[in-house]
Amino acid sequence: xKTFTLLQTGEVKTSPxxxxxxxxxxxDTTSLTPPEPASAKNDEPPTGGGMEMWIMLALxxxxxxxxxxxxxxxxxxxxxxxxxxxxxxxxxxxxxxxxGTVVEIKENSVLIEIDNGVKMRVxxxxxxxxxxxxxx
Numbered sequence: 001x002k003t004f005t006l007l008q009t010g011e012v013k014t015s016p017x018x019x020x021x022x023x024x025x026x027x028d029t030t031s032l033t034p035p036e037p038a039s040a041k042n043d044e045p046p047t048g049g050g051m052e053m054w055i056m057l058a059l060x061x062x063x064x065x066x067x068x069x070x071x072x073x074x075x076x077x078x079x080x081x082x083x084x085x086x087x088x089x090x091x092x093x094x095x096x097x098x099x100g101t102v103v104e105i106k107e108n109s110v111l112i113e114i115d116n117g118v119k120m121r122v123x124x125x126x127x128x129x130x131x132x133x134x135x136x
Contacts, residue, residue, distance in 0.1 A: 002014045002015065002016060003015040003016075079128065082128075082129050083124045083125070083127060086102055086105055086110060086124070086127070087102065087105070088102055088103065088104070088105070089101060089102060090102045091130040091132075092110075092112060092127045092128065092129065092130055093127070093128050093129070093130045093132075094112075094122055094126050094127060094128075095126050095127075095128060096126070098112075098114060098120070099114070099130060099132070100112030100113055100114045100120065101113050103119060108123060108124055109121050109122065109123055109124065110122055110123075110124055110127060
């Protein structure tokens, strides 16, 4: 049975079991240091990978734009168009979930009727279209 000893130099020394030949040979010592990379042996800088990285980065940003940013901008434009085209009698929902009918429109605010005789003034930015009724 062999005994293994780790030396401070990073090598492993094997020793025979007691009672066996105690002589060591070059084959009994194994180095644990990792081999040097091929580029260090040739003294050449590593090549490749630079252009592919930039292409992948551009593709990631392209996908993010078409799947996240562009649809959100389109939705914001449609919502702003709806808010600008509000007229008396339109059914709306506030961002807080209150349903009502437009009674009066000012530059930045809208008066909505929630129930018979119950009116509330809200900002135009707090309104979204009421999709609960089918469109005509």
